[in-house]
Amino acid sequence: MEISCSSSYSLAFFISLLITTGIAIANSQPVLNSLEQESVYRVLESLNSDIPWRSLFPDDLCSSAPHGVVCGYTTVPTATDDGAVNILELSFGYVSDHNPNPPCNPNSTIHDPFMFSSFPYLRKLFFYNCFTTRPVSLQTFSTLGSSLEELVFIENPSLFGSLTESISNMTSLKRLVITGTNVSGEIPDGFGGLLNLEEATLSRNRFTGIVPENVSNLKNLKILDLSQNGFDGKLPASIGELQNLIKLDLSLNLFSGEFPASMKDLKCLELLDLSYNRFTNSGIPIFLSEMSKLKGLYLSGNELGGVIPDIWENMRGINGIGFSGVGLFGNIPSSIGVFLGNLTYLGLDDNHLSGGVPLELERLAMVNELNLKNNNLSGRLPFSANFVSRVGRKLRVEGNPELCVDVGAIKSFSKVHGSLDELKVCNNRVANSRFTLLHVTSSSISVSRQIPYLVTVFLLVVIM
Template identity: 60%
Template sequence: MAFSSSSSAIMLILIFFSSLLFNLVISEPVLNPDEQESVYRVLESINSNIPWRSLFPDDLCSAAPHGVVCDYFEEGHNGTTETLHITELSFGYVSDYSPNPPCTPNSTINPLLSSFKYLRKLFFYKCFTETHVSMPAISSFRSPLEELVFIENPYLTGSLSGNLSNLSSLRRLVLTGTIVSGKIPDGFGDLTNLEQVTISRNRFIGGEVPLNLEKLKKLKVLDLSQNGFEGNVPESVGGLTELLKLDLSSNQFSGKIPESLGNLQELEFLDLSYNRFANCGVPLFLAEMPRLREVHLSGNLIGGHIPEIWENLGGISGIGLSGTGLVGNIPASMAFYLKNVSYIGLDNNQLEGTVPEEFGWLEMVNEMNLENNRLRGRLPFSAKFAAKVGKKLKLAGNPELCVDEGLRVSVSLISVTYSIENEMSKQRD
């Protein structure tokens, strides 16, 4: 009898847990059929050659192509109902580690993209390469969106114009290698959660950067390079105190380089090259930015002498001052303090005098360009130094430079050769 009671108890327990497990399975949420249909249609607009529906016939939140991601949400009264929704859509094969749905030359953007109310990330890589496709209206995206990324889509057209107020959660905006044009909307400065803005190699010809950027206190990367932006760089850029990278190169910015940039104490990368900054000299505020690793000002006729500002900048690995209208001597302090520099560009200026002895001590250098100046005298470089740097030690266009015979086999001399032969002729006489 005791055995029978024990068996009954075990049976009841098994029935209880079986029922519980059955209820859990039954209550497991699935993707809404309308949302699933929207995903299929978006996938078909990206690549109609792949039978998405037959390859992935089941719930897409259980089995989906790489790049299609779901997440759970609590809805209903007091969050009692758990639902599943699409939160990420990534298109364009990147690598075997990121095998997103591949695009085709005829890929398009389905309007149903705007129907995903919970979408946090939208990513397109090399999708629009042969057929013109218009970028969706910026106002069509929903407030949960955190990442909006278009990389290397040379036939993507349209603009960024529109109301940005619904993108309050946006952290990452990347738009590179497109023919998107127009201007950056004024409301851009109100997207206070932004951490990265990379708008590079587009066609924002004649546009200006919004003035009210000081609210973007979380911004770490601002890259507006290779567009057509013009006008002054807003002083408000100096209020982006968390910035690590600032790249405004290859635009048409003019006027003075803002003094407020000296407030960017965390900045590691500064590239203002190939704009129209003029007659302002090498900014003295650089001395107040000890975390700098790279500084590029080439292609701006800023003029003046190379200042003595290098004492606190020992972390710099690259410095570009090519074609900036610099005059006077190269200060020895530049080499004395920049022990970690691997690239120095001082070419196409009006620098004169000798190359400081300290430049021969720069053990980390793998490229040094001193071409087309008015430098003279003997070079301080050893044969070992010249052999290491090789043809990236560029000295042409300085006819009064004298190069020791031992360096001739290591250095790309071009017009300097005349000086060597002239020096040897004098010695024979």
Template identity: 55%
Template sequence: MNPSIKSYVSLVSNKPKSKQEKKLQTPKKAFFLSAFMATSHLHLFLFFLFTAPSTVCQENNDYAPPQLPPSEQEAVYRVLNSVNPAIPWRTTFPDDLCASPSDGVVCDYPDASSSTSLHVTELHLGYVSDYTQNPPCSSNSTLDPLLFTSFKHLRKLFFYKCFTGAPASLPDPIPEDFGSVLEELVFIENPSLSGDVGVLIGNFTKLRRLVLTGNGFHGSIPNRISGLVSLEEITLSRNSLTGGFPATSRLKNLKVLDFSHNTLTGNAPDSIGDLTELLKLDLSYNAFSGEIPPGVGKLKKLEFLDLSYNRFGNYGVPLFLAEMPSLKEVYLSGNLLGGRIPEIWRNLEGISGIGFSRMGLHGNIPASMGSSLKSLWYLALDNNNLEGSIPIEFGLLDSAREINLENNNLTGQAPFSDGFRDRVGKKLKLSGNPYLLLVKESVPPLAGEVLSSSA
């Protein structure tokens, strides 16, 4: 048996005993103490025993703890076996799977008014860490069809690195009644799992999180996704999705929208500005074209904006960034916007990351980037046509951990002290500026080093 599987079986077989089981192991001296106390109250015990025997017995005989329906128990075994047939699931977990569940299986009452039956409400499959000990998946995991027909009360479904070897696919179509109460649907790092992404965007009216990242899904994102009005997160990154930007303006609760690392094309709609609760917008590494929609400027709560490596073509860095006071990170690299870096940074003092590489920028670097951005830890302005000197204020960026100004036309003396350079180390990238001078504090200025492209 695989060592990791042995470890998992050993772990679940040696779980800490319950309080009830510990009571059965009470030392003898505790037993005699209990017996003494019981004798002193014997008359009370006899009174209750002979005056109400039928009531006591009736209550004990009638009570039965709620259990998982047998058909649902069988479906759980089937699903667990499909993701890892090497684990003896039935013998490792022979009892009711709600009373003694495997890790990753969560049961609950279907609603507040029910207390007689339990159902599986969450399935979390694929080992993540010791803090979330989901059952491990094997390299030949499959999707058992019962997953989509047997769990009418499922609220959360999670797969992590389960489909990494043998090809696996979704049933097409997925049964219409699957996911009627589903709130979270998560498939992460399953490169062997393929299928049309539209199959997974069904009638999930209660869905809050849709996370499909690092899988083999293809096709276009259907416009019916706009009907999932409870959505708070859509992450469809690192698949093989094509087509245009879907309708999303009805998703008023959306906080995260991530379509990055696909092959989506066309314009990003201005209606994206209707998603006023957005905290993160990531459309990077696609083929979107046209202008960056001005509606983005309406996203006053947005903290993370990444539009890098598309084909956006409006002229210059958008000035509406100055109207987005919550921004913490903004990345526009790889879009040939041209123009100068605007003087907008006094309104964006909370920014910690800026990526403006390969944008065709020219002119001087604004001094306000150094004087205003005290929280800045990452700045990339490399591979542009920037000129002039590096503002002396850049030497005061105490939070900086990476500054990349490579391959521009910068001149003069770089304003970075020995201490600054020691702190940032190799993440201070200045090469490719032939007339930029880097002077060590212990060396007279005239003996300073001129940076070459190989520096």
């Protein structure tokens, strides 16, 4: 079966939003029912009682409402029926001048846990930086119905509680974002029943437990971000069945074991971040070469061991590689410089890499950060003054005692005032003596003496 790696939501979903934007197609638009009108006022007053919402917006809210309160037709008007309008979207918390949602204040709360049950057709509920002081339970929103397609909480540190099995009632949910909150607990089994889910961002919270096996049911999932929580255990092999994934970010958790071999089936993946977990002894996976669409690959902070595999020919689109502190040894493959022309970041620091720095790394014309510090690299640093000036302070090479720099390049290197100042000067006595002897010209030696001089030079070269 062919996999379509599309980063946009489905065309059908986009068309459905257009149909329900609230554009009147009849001569007179029906008014919002009084229950929903009153419920909107109550929510606004709970979030910011300093603003006189009722006097500022005294009329029908489907005709005149604050930004973020969106109505739409839920019954199509006909020649004899004006149809019906209802609240479809509620977005709170000022984001920017382009998204001036009703602002929340430090005392924002939700007084009535059944407040949102008054919106039977609600498709989107969004809170940005609203619940910052007074505790609000996530269970307050458990009464949301099956029509909901987006549930978003961003930067709400006073939001607490946990995901419960009631999440399975939100059968239309396409986007679930809970980030920067105090929500905790495990992911319930009901999460695997959200078959329409396309994004699950649950980052920077206090979640714990394992990734449930039934996550494989989420065939439409494009974004899975569980970063900066307390998840642990092994990754289930079933994660390889999420073949439409574009972003997989599990960084800064407590995951352990080896990477599941099934991950090779994530052919659409563009970002893979498994950094700062407890994955061990698996090395850099060879199957990464089958992820030809990867742009970001971050495995730092896991004790993986092994060498850097020569897999880069099939990964030419990659622009970021983070392999810091993963226990690597052996040489840096020159193929990184040959094939990864889009690379902007390469982190190989705090490993056990040895050998020379490949000259081919200078071919990374777009790199703006190259970190090789704290390894066992040796020999001459091969970079030109232009390369050093371009990368500047983000060229890190300190902590490699056997790495050196040519004396002629010291002035160019010192201009960046970076870690290059810590390198020792290469010992060029032998190389310079050969170079000098072999480049003496006739201007310094008479023609009559050139033949015996050249013989002498030849003998010296042979002896050395």
